Amino acid sequence: MAKYPFESxxxxxxxxxxEDQTFKATEDPSFPKEKRRxxxxxxxxxxxxxxxxxxxxxxxxxxxxxxxxxxxxxxVLHPMGFDAFGLPAENYAIQTGTHPEVTTKANxxxxxxxxxSLGFSYDxxxxxxxxxxxxxxWTQWIFLxxxxxxxxxxxxxxxxxxxxxxxxLANEEVKDGLCDRCHTKVTRKRIRQWVLKxxxxxxxxxxxxxxxxxxxxxxxxxxxxxxxxxxxxxIFHIDGHEQTLEVYTTRPDTLFGATYMVLAPEHPLVQVIxxxxxxxxxxxxxEEAARKSDLERTDLAKEKTGVFTGCYAxxxxxxxxIPIWISDYVLISYGTGAIMxxxxxxxxxxxxxxxxxxxxxxxxxxxxxxxxxxxxxEYCLAADGISVNSGNFSGLPxxxxxxxxxxxxxxxxxxxxxxxxxLRDWLFSRQxxxxxxxxxxxxxxxxxxxxxxxxxxxxxxxxxxYAPSGTGESPLANIPEWVNTTCPHxxxxxxxxxxxxxxxAGSCWYYLRYLDPHNSEAFADRSKIxxxxxxxxxxxxxxxxxxxxxxxxxxxxxxxxxxxxxxxxPFARLINQGMVxxxxxxxxxxxxxxxxxxxxxxxxxYGADSMRVYEMFMGPxxxxxxxxxAGLVGVSRFLERAWxxxxxxxxxxxxPLELVKLLHKTIKKVTHDTDTLNFNxxxxxxxxxxGELAKLKTLPVPLWEPFVQILSxxxxxxxxxxxxxxxHKESISKSKWPVYEESLTLDDEKExxxxxxxxxxxxxxxxxxxxxxxxxxTALGLPKIGEWIAGKQVAKIIVVRDKxxxxxxxx
RNA sequence: GCGAGAGUGGUGGAAUGGCAGACACGCUAGACUUAGGAUCUAGUGCCUUUUGGCGUAAGGGUUCAAGUCCCUUCUCUCGCACCA
Numbered sequence: 001m002a003k004y005p006f007e008s009x010x011x012x013x014x015x016x017x018x019e020d021q022t023f024k025a026t027e028d029p030s031f032p033k034e035k036r037r038x039x040x041x042x043x044x045x046x047x048x049x050x051x052x053x054x055x056x057x058x059x060x061x062x063x064x065x066x067x068x069x070x071x072x073x074x075x076v077l078h079p080m081g082f083d084a085f086g087l088p089a090e091n092y093a094i095q096t097g098t099h100p101e102v103t104t105k106a107n108x109x110x111x112x113x114x115x116x117s118l119g120f121s122y123d124x125x126x127x128x129x130x131x132x133x134x135x136x137x138w139t140q141w142i143f144l145x146x147x148x149x150x151x152x153x154x155x156x157x158x159x160x161x162x163x164x165x166x167x168x169l170a171n172e173e174v175k176d177g178l179c180d181r182c183h184t185k186v187t188r189k190r191i192r193q194w195v196l197k198x199x200x201x202x203x204x205x206x207x208x209x210x211x212x213x214x215x216x217x218x219x220x221x222x223x224x225x226x227x228x229x230x231x232x233x234x235i236f237h238i239d240g241h242e243q244t245l246e247v248y249t250t251r252p253d254t255l256f257g258a259t260y261m262v263l264a265p266e267h268p269l270v271q272v273i274x275x276x277x278x279x280x281x282x283x284x285x286x287e288e289a290a291r292k293s294d295l296e297r298t299d300l301a302k303e304k305t306g307v308f309t310g311c312y313a314x315x316x317x318x319x320x321x322i323p324i325w326i327s328d329y330v331l332i333s334y335g336t337g338a339i340m341x342x343x344x345x346x347x348x349x350x351x352x353x354x355x356x357x358x359x360x361x362x363x364x365x366x367x368x369x370x371x372x373x374x375x376x377x378e379y380c381l382a383a384d385g386i387s388v389n390s391g392n393f394s395g396l397p398x399x400x401x402x403x404x405x406x407x408x409x410x411x412x413x414x415x416x417x418x419x420x421x422x423l424r425d426w427l428f429s430r431q432x433x434x435x436x437x438x439x440x441x442x443x444x445x446x447x448x449x450x451x452x453x454x455x456x457x458x459x460x461x462x463x464x465x466y467a468p469s470g471t472g473e474s475p476l477a478n479i480p481e482w483v484n485t486t487c488p489h490x491x492x493x494x495x496x497x498x499x500x501x502x503x504x505a506g507s508c509w510y511y512l513r514y515l516d517p518h519n520s521e522a523f524a525d526r527s528k529i530x531x532x533x534x535x536x537x538x539x540x541x542x543x544x545x546x547x548x549x550x551x552x553x554x555x556x557x558x559x560x561x562x563x564x565x566x567x568x569x570p571f572a573r574l575i576n577q578g579m580v581x582x583x584x585x586x587x588x589x590x591x592x593x594x595x596x597x598x599x600x601x602x603x604x605x606y607g608a609d610s611m612r613v614y615e616m617f618m619g620p621x622x623x624x625x626x627x628x629x630a631g632l633v634g635v636s637r638f639l640e641r642a643w644x645x646x647x648x649x650x651x652x653x654x655x656p657l658e659l660v661k662l663l664h665k666t667i668k669k670v671t672h673d674t675d676t677l678n679f680n681x682x683x684x685x686x687x688x689x690x691g692e693l694a695k696l697k698t699l700p701v702p703l704w705e706p707f708v709q710i711l712s713x714x715x716x717x718x719x720x721x722x723x724x725x726x727x728h729k730e731s732i733s734k735s736k737w738p739v740y741e742e743s744l745t746l747d748d749e750k751e752x753x754x755x756x757x758x759x760x761x762x763x764x765x766x767x768x769x770x771x772x773x774x775x776x777x778t779a780l781g782l783p784k785i786g787e788w789i790a791g792k793q794v795a796k797i798i799v800v801r802d803k804x805x806x807x808x809x810x811x
Numbered sequence: 812g813c814g815a816g817a818g819u820g821g822u823g824g825a826a827u828g829g830c831a832g833a834c835a836c837g838c839u840a841g842a843c844u845u846a847g848g849a850u851c852u853a854g855u856g857c858c859u860u861u862u863g864g865c866g867u868a869a870g871g872g873u874u875c876a877a878g879u880c881c882c883u884u885c886u887c888u889c890g891c892a893c894c895a
Binding site for chain 2: 003175176216217220221224225227229231247248249250251262297298299304327328329330331333334335338339340341342346347348349351420421422542545546605606617618619620623624625626628630631632633634635636637638644680681683684685686687688751753755757758760763795796797798800803804806807808
């Protein structure tokens with residue numbers, strides 16, 4: 001079969017769409033709120049490698065959906081832009097001296113051209129790029145609002161430091177102790193930082209998840225990351241000291257079993273309580289702990305280590321003197337940085353106590369277990385049970401014991417209910433060049449002073465060298481004429497903040513800028529926010545589950561509290577598209593594996609429409625699947641066949657009823673499957689239908705026209721061409737989605753399966769809706785069935801109308 | 812270790828508890844030809860000569876009926892990982 005001329009067709013229609021601004025979205029008030037849809041793709045980072053076939057998967061899915069929605073009468077907002085600040089361009093600048101802006105612009109141009117070649121129906125008039133001053137002006141502006149609300153603070157603290165990227169990292173950017181970007185081992189470094197108080201929103205971020213139509217795994221990952229836990233804080237007196245020691249526990253019911261205490265090596269009390277005999281050992285241990293990387297410290301396989309401080313605490317419930325140790329299995333960053341150790345009921349404490357010969361006292365017994373519980377237990381019991389050896393609280397089940405002991409602590413004034421989170425504040429500054437400058441100055445007299453909003457954007461200055469100093473200062477620190485400024489408050493000399501924002505800053509709110517991308521008065525006009533928000537469907541990779549998706553929810557909630565947006569959540573519905581894997585090895589596509597498929601090659605050889613349909617035909621959107629160019633050929637043949645069918649002589653004849661029925665079934669299935677994003681099965685139905693049309697000598701318009709329409713979201717270029725040939729002047733995307741007639745989707749006849757003991761033995765055909773009695777009678781009358789049940793006793797007959805008869809027999 | 816998800820032909824994948832393998836790739840045979848990345852027709856889970864038997868990671872269970880629901884086990888993918 002000759003290739004259909006996809007090259008000229010695709011060029012022709014892409015040009016037409018651009019000239020006619022076919023997909024420009026406007027805030028037309030005649031569309032009621034329920035007839036508006038904001039459908040968003042996660043915007044790409046424009047890397048030097050260009051697009052690979054994984055990118056267009058999500059883009060194709062949303063594009064089909066948007067085209068379908070428009071034909072269903074919705075006003076659709078579907079924008080695209082670029083996440084343009086980031087390290088690759090900066091690292092390239094360090095190597096070559098090329099300004100990151102130059103590389104970024106070139107990469108964006110390439111990406112835009114590649115994306116456009118696939119014929120996506122984006123409203124390109126809304127394109128944004130996070131690195132342009134008119135965009136990052138508003139990133140800075142939002143930062144100032146957060147700062148003014150007390151949600152941004154400066155802190156000198158030990159942070160995750162990537163020695164390769166030479167910058168600090170947020171907790172979310174560290175995976176298995178490695179830098180998420182470059183997989184270098186992360187170290188600790190104590191430097192001055194800007195931190196965002198995301199923990200203020202911990203509860204809201206947690207509760208907000210309930211109302212979101214998001215994949216459960218993503219919600220669960222965010223819940224775990226936030227890590228809310230409830231328990232009690234308890235104050236212990238320290239023998240011979242005025243100070244007290246506060247710990248957090250989720251098991252106040254085990255207080256009677258606390259036989260020792262452990263402080264994190266960094267805990268401030270360590271210096272105070274350590275006895276002179278233990279000073280040397282403790283000091284050595286602290287130094288050793290400080291040297292260890294996070295990865296080494298958190299390695300679960302390693303043996304527990306620790307040192308006795310020489311000091312004792314008093315267990316408030318029984319007055320016993322219990323030793324205070326230090327160990328790096330206690331983290332300074334969680335709770336109070338100190339724990340009461342209950343070795344009988346906590347695996348970690350158990351290991352530690354066993355290693356150092358510390359006493360183990362059982363205070364919880366398994367339900368129904370018989371005492372006495374006066375000996376050291378043989379194993380650690382971390383589960384709930386019944387309190388024992390716990391004074392007045394003995395005999396209470398765990399939950400009740402927790403409540404009663406917490407109440408007692410409160411009455412005694414030595415404890416209270418407490419909540420803790422794993423979520424830490426967000427380390428927001430980077431010691432790098434290619435990011436948004438933080439719009440603050442440090443004034444000797446006035447302290448930290450925000451720049452006046454009118455003075456934004458604070459432009460990123462030119463630098464001689466892009467190389468990070470590695471000392472914890474960004475390259476901006478090396479430009480005295482930029483750093484030295486005057487205080488906006490007192491007019492005296494001041495220094496600019498030299499840290500820049502992380503790449504996540506720009507992506508925290510880009511979906512809002514699309515609403516009003518050229519506004520110079522506000523990040524977006526409120527009426528436009530009200531018109532479109534929230535995002536109805538957001539499609540992107542699962543790798544952002546706790547990074548971008550948590551950060552932008554946080555910013556959005558802060559903006560909501562500032563009265564600047566209309567919803568508490570930005571993204572009502574989220575879908576993670578699966579990865580497209582390399583065809584040969586079923587591995588993630590990557591340059592180093594050499595299994596990357598370039599969409600340009602596919603478009604050149606098979607056309608954009610084949611590319612689009614194949615991407616959707618591969619399998620369900622959400623799952624990962626391997627790329628197969630051979631598989632693409634099948635889809636390509638489908639479109640070629642459609643082209644051949646289109647060349648049959650068109651007739652206005654009344655088409656055969658059988659085909660009309662198949663058409664209506666096809667419209668029904670494609671409508672439903674497109675609506676639910678099950679594109680692969682929609683395509684297979686269209687293949688079946690086209691196969692029937694291909695058998696005809698002439699092509700009845702009533703069979704062809706609606707088919708072209710339902711195929712058009714999938715293969716828009718070739719369908720525009722078909723549509724034009726059918727005599728239409730306006731774009732097919734402006735046409736109304738075909739409606740099926742339910743009665744025409746129903747079969748008149750049904751094949752009924754006859755089973756004997758659940759095994760299919762025969763079938764027969766009857767009119768649809770034939771009643772059960774008749775079905776039973778017919779089934780029993782079949783000669784073959786007679787043979788199967790001969791000499792056996794019929795115990796039961798199950799009849800399912802339009803489906804089957806199952807005869808249950810006994811020997 | 813904990814949590815989540817997934818295991819269906821040679822391959823990608825279909826199947827409101829009711830005909831397992833739709834659709835497509837590949838393969839086999841034939842037809843046709845302006846020899847193409849063709850196209851068309853037929854076939855294609857396994858075993859069996861037909862009748863039939865077996866078959867959705869393995870094993871058990873519920874049910875008239877299980878790929879689908881329940882339990883146990885295995886494998887793979889992802890996430891978290893001393894958070895007291």
